[in-house]
Amino acid sequence: MINDVKQSAEQKMHKSLEALKVDLGKVRTGRAHTGILDHVQVEYYGSLVPISQVAAISLADARTITVQPWEKNMAGKIEKAIRDSDLGLNPSANGDVIRVPMPPLTEERRKDLIKVVRGEAEGAKVAVRNVRRDANDALKKLLKDKEIGEDEERRAQDEIQKLTDKFVAEIDKTLQAKEADLMAV
Known part of the structure; x- marks a missing residue:
């Protein structure tokens, strides 16, 4: 029973x-990566679909994403969808290939992005602490129902606290790596 609680936690x-790692991947740095366009939706025969379903997305260089539509008539729609997204990108069509240059980040924008990243990390820490609370509540219920002894409950709570500390440290490490990535010019 205790193992089930710990494993679930x-x-x-x-x-x-x-x-958290997925959310931080969406926060753009000065470098280009294809994941930036993941949430961009394009109208395709009356329905909205992710851009990756109507085009091949690749990197031309460290600061340029290329989007090659599988159907030539989609180029204009893809270009418009990227421009209208909240990413602040300005794509340009070059024949049947759309080039998306990544603008360099200003110092002010970098600081704003760091605030966003720290907020995401704090949300992840809160989620981990909520899991700890739920696990401790489950252990207290087992103790109350006389399914485990007080010593077992205390030992299990210590193990769950160690698990919590481990994941909070991992979140901090991930946050520091992302902050360093954002501040790199």
Whole structure:
């Protein structure tokens, strides 16, 4: 029973960490990466679909993404979808290839992005702490129902606290790496 509680807590904490990494991947640095366009939706025969379903996305160089539509008539729609997205990008069509240059980040914009990143990390820490609280509540319920002893409950709570500390440290490490990436010119 205790192992089930610990295992469940560890899985949930791991999911919180993975969700943070996905969210941080969406925060753009000065370098180009194809994941930036993941949430851009393009109208394709009356329905909105992700850009990756109507075009090949690749990197031309460190600061330029190229988008090559599979159907020539989609180039204009893809260009418009990228321009209208909240990413602040300015694509330009070059024949049947759309080039998306990444503008350099200003110092002010970098600081704003760091605030966003820190907020995401704090949200992940709160999620991990909530998992700890739920696991401790489950242990207290087991103790109350006389399924485990007080010593077992205390030992399990210590292990869950160590697990929490481990994941909070991992979140901090991920945050520091992203901040360093944002501040790199």
